[in-house]
Amino acid sequence: MKNLKLYGFIFMFVPVVYRFLIGLNVIHNMNEYRYLVFFLGFIGISIIFYNSVLINKKDRLFYGMILLIYSIILIRYSYLFWLK
8 A cells, every 4th residue: 555655656746747858848749648647647646645535634634735736736737738
């Protein structure tokens, strides 16, 4: 079960790394993968949310704040993607 949390964090940061590499002009014209990248991000969010239900209340609040901040960032970046 601890590996599930690790996989959730890895999947969660896939869109962040993707946007960082686009910002550095490392990857160009990879728009066909943008839906896959954001789908992996949402899988990571759902894994972490599922894992946070199984733990105590203090950690659940911490993970809830992380998920809230991350989902706002993810929605903002996906909105910018779909404007192109």
